[in-house]
Amino acid sequence: MTNLNDSNLKTNSISFSDFPEDVQLCILSFLTPSEIATFACTSKRFVSLCRSDNKLWFSLCDRRWGSKTQIKKWGNGKVTFKQLYKTLIEYEDLIGFWRRSGHDNNAGFSRPPPLVFFEWGPSFVNGSRVSPSKTGTYRVLKAPFLWLSIMPSGSPVSFLDPECKFELSSDFVKSAELGLLENELVPVNVSFMGKIYMVVEENLSFVYSNLNSPEGRKIGFRRNSSLGNLKGEDYGVVESGSSGSLPDRFTSEIYQYFANRTSPVGERALRRQRRREKERQGRRKWEPEHFVKIVNCSPSPSKPLQGLWKGICDDMNLDFYLVAYDDIGGIACRRVGDSFQPFSNYSPVFWTPNTTFIEPPFSSEEEYLYDSHIHLRPVAAALSIQGQPPWIENEVVSRILYINSSYDLVIPDLAGASANPQRVEGRIWQYKNGTFGFGFLRNNYIIDLKHIAQDGCILDTMKTCSV
Incomplete structure (x- = not known):
């Protein structure tokens, strides 16, 4: 009798590989990235499935954040879903109320209220300063001041509006990505210390650059590495067309540098770039702001x-x-x-x-x-x-x-x-x-x-x- 039951169990057993691919993806979408990496080591057949960006990593993003934001719009739809997952899982800790901690050293700007609220946008996370109205009612003032998103290259990008002048919308995001608001916004870094403490400080290493390429001029951002590191993720130039290898991009940058030095159009672009940098240097630095989350x-x-x-x-x-x-x-x-x-x-x-x-x-x-x-x-x-x-x-x-x-x-x-x-x-x-x-x-x-x-x-x- 025991041998018969063992035989039936072996006959009726179903392995993970027997399921259709869509069922496999659904099951894997409940796992964490570390668990997926471990699972990929169990069989060569599952390596390609675990590396599938448009299938597995899309399912991971869609399951976790699909009802909160439009994941296909992040990074203009050009960023990989694996990179998007790494960014959104960090931004997820922002959602909710935070309180400004310490003194405000940003003299010259209007003094901000201490309460901040972060929420999901269509292709970004926005932070709004929240304060009570002065009209004798229960109305609450909500002024957007911070925008966090991701570039098509996969690099996180954040901007701060010191005076809360702009509404955070799709047009605002597009303008910021194109550098059209460079004189109004402050590029910042948002640094986390655990899940309940963060610092917002000006990112002085971000510069706006005009890239003259055969496909046409395109305004983007370039992150300068103070250590001279030329890894792809640190180089961070927004380019049109397919990205080449590191030597190709480095050679292209050298070519653009000498082309700007010799061509009349390049000289004008270089002068504009220097003028913008001078304006930024003349602007008073934004002092870091510290926030503690209200859990x-x-x-x-x-x-x-x-x-x-x-x-x-x-x-x-x-x-x-x-x-x-x-x-x-x-x-x-x-x-x-x-x-x-x-x-x-x-x-x-x-x-x-x-x-x-x-x-x-x-x-x-x-x-x-x-x-x-x-x-x-x-x-x-x-x-x-x-x-x-x-x-x-x-x-x-x-x-x-x-x-x-x-x-x-x-x-x-x-x-x-x-x-x-x-x-x-x-x-x-x-x-x-x-x-x-x-x-x-x-x-x-x-x-x-x-x-x-x-x-x-x-x-x-x-x-x-x-x-």
């Missing part, structure tokens, strides 16, 4: 208050808040404000070491405390413009949490706290819809907090070219 920017079942929130403050302006749970079970809320403001980096708006909620039914004292506080909300005129009624009923409270005012605990002289410890106490009222409001016993108002983003999109977005 937990949305609530979770175990941490219902964490994330980024927005709310109308006592000055009737919109403000951003970041609520985080610490390692010892406490909760702290800080304004996402300008790091130049005093105590903005370490002094939270409220803090509590106890995350235990008070569940209903609530005492009459707690009900009176909530009912006696006034909710800070946008003015009725602004609400009616957005098609909403000029009145809003109070939210239904599902549970309550005790908090403290940290300004009184950390810097009492600044806050002017009294001797009564109850004056620093406050409450968080969590509503049935998942949002919450907070207030203190010494005040008579509640700041209701709403979500900044939902499902990867910023809510109430108002695009602008200047923040």
Whole structure:
């Protein structure tokens, strides 16, 4: 009986090579590049399949990012999907919210807001500076300032718009690739340190060059290697037609150099190139910007208050808040404000070491405390413009949490706290819809907090070219 079962198993067994090629590609598309490299070593038959760019590596890119971006448009459709995969897997860590860290040394430019949001574009990743509007509404200003893509040669390329003047679109990308915005944009390097820290600094080794080729003049980028390295990936000249071997390209560059020195047209192109370089050198250098990723920017079942929130403050302006749970079970809320403001980096708006909620039914004292506080909300005129009624009923409270005012605990002289410890106490009222409001016993108002983003999109977005 055992021998019969073994015989049936051997007869009915199917190997991976028995599957059709499209099924094989689908299975392999779930693997990582290192796993694919290991699998290619198992058989000579699978080497060509694992090296197939338009089949396997396209499937890898399409499965992971096909619903988020148009992968066939990256690099004008000329970059290999294997190279595209290496680039996109690094750009993937950018998606989401980041906060500027440290001081802003870029004097002469408008001071940027500290919050940054990265999202997928059709053939690029764009970063936008995000700030609250000053109109007394829940509208959020979103100003694109950073563009990251890949050149047809396979080299990553990034540009920064210091003044947020341009909208990041396909036309913008084409103009940047053709060098038409070279006097407006700053070529930058985006360097990652792990997955939650990055530095954006000016790439001074990028120069714009006019390439006079038999196929016609084409404007592109050339990366100069400070070490004189002439490897193909470091040479990075954007060329039309098929790329030759390294000696061919090196000889072609020498020929173009001497042709520019001898021909009238070449002399004019060389003068234009020198003028552009002089203009760039005369422009003040963009100082590096440091960013830290906001990893937990949305609530979770175990941490219902964490994330980024927005709310109308006592000055009737919109403000951003970041609520985080610490390692010892406490909760702290800080304004996402300008790091130049005093105590903005370490002094939270409220803090509590106890995350235990008070569940209903609530005492009459707690009900009176909530009912006696006034909710800070946008003015009725602004609400009616957005098609909403000029009145809003109070939210239904599902549970309550005790908090403290940290300004009184950390810097009492600044806050002017009294001797009564109850004056620093406050409450968080969590509503049935998942949002919450907070207030203190010494005040008579509640700041209701709403979500900044939902499902990867910023809510109430108002695009602008200047923040």
